[in-house]
Amino acid sequence: xxxxxxxxxxxxxxxxxxxxxxxxxxxxxxxxxxxxxxxxxxxxxxxxxxxxxxxxxxxxxxxxxxxxxxxxxxxxxxxxxxxxxxxxxxxxxxxxxxxxxxxxxxxxxxxxxxxxxxxxxxxxxxxxxxxxxxxxxxxxxxxxxxxxxxxxxxxxxxxxxxxxxxxxxxxxxxxxxxxxxxxxxxxxxxxxxxxxxxxxxxxxxxxxxxxxxxxxxxxxxxxxxxxxxxxxxxxxxxxxxxxxxxxxxxxxxxxxxxxxxxxxxxxxxxxxxxxxxxxxxxxxxxxxxxxxxxxxxxxxxxx
Amino acid sequence: xxxxxxxxxxxxxxxxxxxxxxxxxxxxxxxxxxxxxxxxxxxxxxxxxxxxxxxxxxxxxxxxxxxxxxxxxxxxxxxxxxxxxxxxxxxxxxxxxxxxxxxxxxxxxxxxxxxxxxxxxxxxxxxxxxxxxxxxxxxxxxxxxxxxxxxxxxxxxxxxxxxxxxxxxxxxxxxxxxxxxxxxxxxxxxxxxxxxxxxxxxxxxxxxxxxxxxxxxxxxxxxxxxxxxxxxxxxxxxxxxxxxxxxxxxxxxxxxxxxxxxxxxxxxxxxxxxxxxxxxxxxxxxxxxxxxxxxxxxxxxxxxxxxxxxxxxxxxxxxxxxxxxxxxxxxxxxxxxxxxxxxxxxxxxxxxxxxxxxxxxxxxxxxxxxxxxxxxxxxxxxxxxxxxxxxxxxxxxxxxxxx
Numbered sequence: 128x129x130x131x132x133x134x135x136x137x138x139x140x141x142x143x144x145x146x147x148x149x150x151x152x153x154x155x156x157x158x159x160x161x162x163x164x165x166x167x168x169x170x171x172x173x174x175x176x177x178x179x180x181x182x183x184x185x186x187x188x189x190x191x192x193x194x195x196x197x198x199x200x201x202x203x204x205x206x207x208x209x210x211x212x213x214x215x216x217x218x219x220x221x222x223x224x225x226x227x228x229x230x231x232x233x234x235x236x237x238x239x240x241x242x243x244x245x246x247x248x249x250x251x252x253x254x255x256x257x258x259x260x261x262x263x264x265x266x267x268x269x270x271x272x273x274x275x276x277x278x279x280x281x282x283x284x285x286x287x288x289x290x291x292x293x294x295x296x297x298x299x300x301x302x303x304x305x306x307x308x309x310x311x312x313x314x315x316x317x318x319x320x321x322x323x324x325x326x327x328x329x330x331x332x333x334x335x336x337x338x339x340x341x342x343x344x345x346x347x348x349x350x351x352x353x354x355x356x357x358x359x360x361x362x363x364x365x366x367x368x369x370x371x372x373x374x375x376x377x378x379x380x381x382x383x384x385x386x387x388x389x390x391x392x393x394x395x396x397x398x399x400x401x402x403x404x405x406x407x408x409x410x411x412x413x414x415x416x417x418x419x420x421x422x423x424x425x426x427x428x429x430x
Numbered sequence: 431x432x433x434x435x436x437x438x439x440x441x442x443x444x445x446x447x448x449x450x451x452x453x454x455x456x457x458x459x460x461x462x463x464x465x466x467x468x469x470x471x472x473x474x475x476x477x478x479x480x481x482x483x484x485x486x487x488x489x490x491x492x493x494x495x496x497x498x499x500x501x502x503x504x505x506x507x508x509x510x511x512x513x514x515x516x517x518x519x520x521x522x523x524x525x526x527x528x529x530x531x532x533x534x535x536x537x538x539x540x541x542x543x544x545x546x547x548x549x550x551x552x553x554x555x556x557x558x559x560x561x562x563x564x565x566x567x568x569x570x571x572x573x574x575x576x577x578x579x580x581x582x583x584x585x586x587x588x589x590x591x592x593x594x595x596x597x598x599x600x601x602x603x604x605x606x607x608x609x610x611x612x613x614x615x616x617x618x619x620x621x622x623x624x625x626x627x628x629x630x631x632x633x634x635x636x637x638x639x640x641x642x643x644x645x646x647x648x649x650x651x652x653x654x655x656x657x658x659x660x661x662x663x664x665x666x667x668x669x670x671x672x673x674x675x676x677x678x679x680x681x682x683x684x685x686x687x688x689x690x691x692x693x694x695x696x697x698x699x700x701x702x703x704x705x706x707x708x709x710x711x712x713x714x715x716x717x718x719x720x721x722x723x724x725x726x727x728x729x730x731x732x733x734x735x736x737x738x739x740x741x742x743x744x745x746x747x748x749x750x751x752x753x754x755x756x757x758x759x760x761x762x763x764x765x766x767x768x769x770x771x772x773x774x775x776x777x778x779x780x781x782x783x784x785x786x787x788x789x790x791x792x793x794x795x796x797x798x799x800x801x802x803x804x805x806x807x808x809x810x811x812x813x814x815x816x817x818x819x820x821x822x823x824x825x826x827x828x829x830x831x832x833x
Contacts, residue, residue, distance in 0.1 A: 147665045191805065200564055200660050206526070218665055220658040222528050224551050228521035235482065235525025235533075240659060242508035267521070269512040289461065362501050 181375030227264030238303035251278035289367035335382035460637035474604035481531035520548035525558035530650030539566035553588030575805015582781035709757035714746030734813035
């Protein structure tokens with residue numbers, strides 16, 4: 128899809144939903160340099176949300192959607208949980224089928240889109256919580272990576288089953304007392320970023336969403352690498368402030384505290400050799416494009 | 431608006447000609463071929479213009495799934511891969527169908543059960559995936575033998591459920607199945623069942639359509655729900671998810687949608703009648719005694735009727751082709767003269783007899799049986815014996831008969 132395909136017939140303009148009018152008038156569709164800084168100045172893919180006040184997941188959602196390099200042709204796959212409360216309000220096609228099967232759904236989806244549109248770029252992005260990604264769906268998460276499926280998997284890691292009221296999950300810290308972990312969790316936080324690297328992911332990042340520029344960079348890298356080379360994985364800390372006993376204003380600080388060098392969400396990045404080469408090429412092209420645009424602008428001014 | 435061109439008469443990349451489905455199945459020349467049921471599945475898929483097939487091994491469907499892999503290697507199927515489990519495979523099929531592909535898969539017995547959560551999701555999402563179910567035992571202790579108990583679990587998923595008797599049924603119904611399930615007013619998945627081994631692993635003469643003709647491709651934009659490919663402009667679907675608005679709205683939304691799925695099953699009735707030439711086949715419907723059955727039990731029933739005729743007992747037959755949609759009116763009409771209705775089944779619970787009892791007046795006429803289970807064969811003699819015993823006729827036990 129391109130921006131040209133979402134023109135509204137003038138005769139029908141006034142009866143179209145306002146969201147749709149806004150999408151056509153002010154969306155960042157077709158804009159190559161779109162990013163998180165467009166939030167607030169341009170109509171975004173999500174405007175309102177039904178998550179709790181101050182929820183870090185809602186921040187992550189906005190940054191991710193603002194950073195997708197090709198939202199016009201991106202399909203997202205979600206899973207049961209708080210993400211499924213937001214997806215109905217997101218203006219990209221999105222699929223919620225069952226709990227934990229998101230990487231299997233994405234595998235079929237990406238292949239179908241490749242068969243149907245062999246000469247077009249259609250990006251697939253999975254976005255699910257830690258219960259869906261690392262517990263019930265772990266087999267399908269890993270097998271998609273083993274098969275080198277060309278899509279990005281994003282895990283909103285809040286270290287528990289938040290949507291059902293705070294039960295123990297595989298990504299919970301050892302010793303954390305939770306529902307279903309009455310004497311504290313007995314085993315370590317599953318090291319999925321390392322497993323992802325060993326399972327064939329070409330780009331793996333473990334971080335919080337406290338810095339929008341960083342989120343923008345890793346999202347763009349992950350989608351570009353998945354498109355060209357193979358699977359990519361982002362594990363983003365989006366604490367459930369409700370379930371860890373924080374107030375609405377404390378989510379950001381919780382993330383900042385958790386990303387200190389000795390903490391479990393200190394920034395970690397792995398890039399495979401082919402992915403490094405691709406990023407270098409993309410950066411060079413980007414530089415070239417921006418220089419040409421600058422030159423064009425200067426010429427226009429001179430004339 | 432872009433001009434819409436028909437692909438009928440044009441060729442695909444394998445040189446097959448896209449042919450009007452009715453002409454392909456009813457007018458094209460047929461060649462008799464001696465094939466196993468699994469090989470027949472392959473031949474049907476060769477002509478089905480399938481975009482994606484996803485496989486997982488489980489006896490007795492493994493051979494069919496592997497043979498379709500050969501078709502992919504030859505270039506007849508757009509994509510093919512082995513999933514990690516039946517649950518994953520059915521999820522992968524869903525993803526491919528969400529993306530607008532014509533999708534095919536196969537499973538059997540415990541695999542059907544492992545994948546079960548997907549089937550109401552397929553139906554609810556209006557995904558016209560076709561799944562061959564080569565039935566086998568599902569219970570512990572482990573069995574790989576044919577047993578149709580798993581069909582009972584599929585009946586309430588919202589899928590169309592058809593039960594093939596022969597390899598010829600299989601060939602025709604795979605192709606016809608896509609034509610019914612892809613209709614815009616249906617758009618539901620189809621479980622095309624057969625009795626494993628009896629159909630999949632035996633050879634039969636099957637009349638095949640020409641290999642250089644194939645079905646027209648699937649058009650995902652005829653779907654009653656949006657295809658998830660970002661080709662149709664998306665909007666935010668709602669301000670809040672149903673459950674966040676109110677429980678009442680959530681109940682009402684989901685209840686109306688569930689009713690819509692079952693309405694779509696009903697709407698498939700007219701298309702199924704058109705393509706299958708009726709939901710049932712009948713013989714001797716004026717007889718006092720009727721055998722009503724589905725799958726290979728129909729073949730055993732036919733042989734039992736021949737044996738009974740030798741003894742002067744006249745008996746009729748109803749072959750139930752579609753279990754969903756359920757041919758309620760047809761069965762009522764076909765059995766209206768019957769004083770005794772026998773329902774031979776390859777399962778222990780007699781789910782078909784229960785369906786029939788719930789359908790017809792004077793259900794005491796239904797004799798639920800004979801049943802064989804655990805994969806046993808059903809000699810026609812035990813159907814004869816069941817009927818003669820019910821009629822008060824003298825019958826020899828199989829052991830006493832000395833054969």
